[in-house]
Amino acid sequence: MQWNTNELENWEELRNDVDTALLPLYLYRSGAQVPDHALRMNYLLNVAAGIERKLRGRVLLFPMMYQFSNEQMTPRIPEGFAHTVILHFSGDTMRKTEENANALMLAVGDQELDSALRFEVTVDVLYREVIRHWQRNSEH
Template sequence: MKWKVKDIDQYLRAKEYVDTAIVPLVPLSFDSDLKQLASKGEFILTLANEMERQLKGRILLLPPYTYLKNHEGDSDKVLKKWKDTIKMHFKHVIFLTTDEKWRGNGDEGWIWVPPVPLEHMDQDLKRKIVQDQLEQILNILLQSWNNS
């Protein structure tokens, strides 16, 4: 389910079955890495949308948390507060990111995926790459779900 009125209505009717919230993390900068960050954001949002499509009824895809790359210290505090707040309503909270800053976080609920620039790929190759990444993420999610 997505953060849309129609899906939220569905979530409210079946929220006892929806135990996982997914929050895509999207860094923003207007420096020389603008295009690279846009590509990373596009990839993580594509991946998150495909997760929602395949796991509809089990997860709620929340709006992306977009932060200024140059002010990351502020993001740490905000994301901890977000996680604490979301945890009151969901058993599992997953932050999905391509940002290397979060790669070694080690905290449960953070999934880093290597970014793949999708802009020059044909649709079949995009689907294959997203599906390959999604399979790895699903393994992590299944372990988390089974351990709780």
């Protein structure tokens, strides 16, 4: 389920099935050109949407959050979800806190962003990581 009015119209009836929040986070660093940021942000959003499509019915894809900084990010977690998946680029440092300690942090590589094959492989690998996370947490 994506964060738009069409899909969220049925939120109340689907709420019990959607137990995972998918949060794409982007660290907007100084020094890069605006077109580079746009390419990277678009890629991260597309990867998140690809993961959501493969796991539809159990995942709510939140809008991208971003931070203007050269430092690490401290992701904030939405309430009411059994699982949280944070999607970010591999060069970005995420600060673990008590609030987000159980979140699954998935790093996306930032090379070859124009490669369709690399995109498909990335989505496939990451959605499988989400499934493994679910399986590990259901065993506890």
